Amino acid sequence: MKLSKRAESLAPSSTLAITAKAAALKAEGHDVIGLGAGEPDFNTPMHIIEAAYAAMKAGHTKYTASGGLLPLKKKICEKLLNDQKLSYDPSEIIVSTGAKHSLYSLFQAMLDEGDEVIIPTPYWVSYPEQVKLAGGVPVFIEGKEENEFKFTAQQLKSAITEKTRAVIINSPSNPTGSLYTKDELEEIGTVCLAHDLVIVSDEIYEKLVYHGAEHVSIAQISEPLRKQTIIINGLSKSHAMTGWRIGFAAGDKKIIKAMTNLDSHSTSNPTTISQYAAIAAYGGPEEDVEMMRSSFEARLDEVYSKLVSIPGLSCVKPKGAFYLFPNAKAAAEMTGFQNVDDWVAALLDEEKVALVPGSGFGSPDNVRLSYATSLDAILEALGRIERFIKRHQTTN
Structure with missing residues (x-):
């Protein structure tokens, strides 16, 4: 066949x-x-499990809106404001079937045939494959080991062509565990703004940082960078909820709406019970x-x-x-x-x-x-x- x-x-x-x-x-x-x-x-923490059980008993086992429950979107907005001082409206949020699905829908929504996405190496294994599935072309720049596997603003600038549409930043990183500093992100952000690049900021390991290190989102640095960035995050790593399959994207309303339309024809909606569990996770004790x-x-x-x-x-x-x-x-x-x-x-x-x-x-x-x-x-x-x-x- x-x-x-x-x-x-x-x-x-x-x-x-x-x-x-x-x-x-x-x-x-x-x-x-x-x-x-x-x-x-x-x-998964017990209060989250209990919230899911309570949702099932209450009959919350039907379809939801494709982009996720409004109460969950509001909780995600609260999380972004409390953790990173970032202000988002629920219309700028989509809840997906895991952060991986958020990324997949994003590339499908924003890439045309031949569009280039700059991906630093080492990279998470699914980035280049998802870009290719959307008709895009992965362009790799090396995060050198002597620089803790992180790419620089100069490397990014040198890789940009007229077909470049976006760059991916994964901090903390899978597979390296590297973490970009605010100064590094500011330099990278300056290049992105100068060339009108969409910044795909994968922050799924945000809560897992060590020895006083601080996670900084590139969207925190300035309002122009916030508008240029699509944050990808979720509960899989922070709350031990890999199997619940809940992630989200936060960013430009136009892209979020396009992603929502795509999801309406693929997954219909994230699992309803998992969404109620996610409300408890984002609204519960840490x-x-x-x-x-x-x-x-x-x-x-x-x-x-x-x-x-x-x-x-x-x-x-x-x-x-x-x-x-x-x-x-x-x-x-x-x-x-x-x-x-x-x-x-x-x-x-x-x-x-x-x-x-x-x-x-x-x-x-x-x-x-x-x-x-x-x-x-x-x-x-x-x-x-x-x-x-x-x-x-x-x-x-």
């Missing part, structure tokens, strides 16, 4: 692929430690959010110190999210593998440790490992990695 060209052009998600392979090995009885997880290992954040911070410190002691691995210490993105090129070379992808595959086969190759993020010398799992499991995995490296060093 014939497939469409756009379907054939897509690369499968490397994160989901490694997770599936690890799950298959585990099903065969192997003691697999998977460090590919992109979700918190905590349950103790559970802080508990998760502080737990991740403690894990980061212990895991990072162990990781950088392993021969052949070096790593920029992240300031946010829940990933480490070490450079494993030296480890692959000293153990006789041609590249990091082969090294990762052998590690899974021999030691049953699942990492995600950096090639899926546009950074083939690196690997991503998540510390959104138990500390004991992570430390055991690192011990296996060290054993793997030392064994292959001896035999090569």
Whole structure:
């Protein structure tokens, strides 16, 4: 059966692929430690679960407006005002079936065939594929490791052409955990305004920052930048609600309306019960959010110190999210593998440790490992990695 060209052009998600392979090995009885997880290992806070149950009992199980419940939009406006001093009207908000869906609808609404979107590497795996699905062209600029994987305003300026429509900023970043400062964002914003670029600001890890670091949205810097920015966010990471599938976009009314029209012909609306849960999440206590954040911070410190002691691995210490993105090129070379992808595959086969190759993020010398799992499991995995490296060093 014939497939469409756009379907054939897509690369499968490397994160989901490694997770599936690890799950298959585990099903065969192997003691697999998977460090590919992109979700918190905590349950959704109980007051949110109870709100969903109450909504079901009250009969809130029907369709809603395509762009989401008005009370939820108002809660999102309150959240943006309280957290970031950003003022939005509900007409500037769309609730979607997860932040990933918000991004998908955004690119479908704003891109025409051949429009270019600048994507810094390392990137989240779905950015370039979603741009291609909308007929756009991904243009990559390198976030250099020596600059904490962040791109600069000068790099952005050099990549702009007459076809450039937008640039993506992901801060804190998946996969690197890097965090842009206000000064860096101000310089980038100046270039964006000068060239009339839409700024797609993915802030899904906003609540997960460590050691006094501060998340700043580029939309906070000035009113012109607020108008030029589409904020993408949601509850998946901050409130351990990955499976509830609730995200949102905030920005220009015209784009939000177009996204809403698109969603009316695809998903109809985000899951009603999840929307009521989201109202409770955005309107409820933050103790559970802080508990998760502080737990991740403690894990980061212990895991990072162990990781950088392993021969052949070096790593920029992240300031946010829940990933480490070490450079494993030296480890692959000293153990006789041609590249990091082969090294990762052998590690899974021999030691049953699942990492995600950096090639899926546009950074083939690196690997991503998540510390959104138990500390004991992570430390055991690192011990296996060290054993793997030392064994292959001896035999090569």
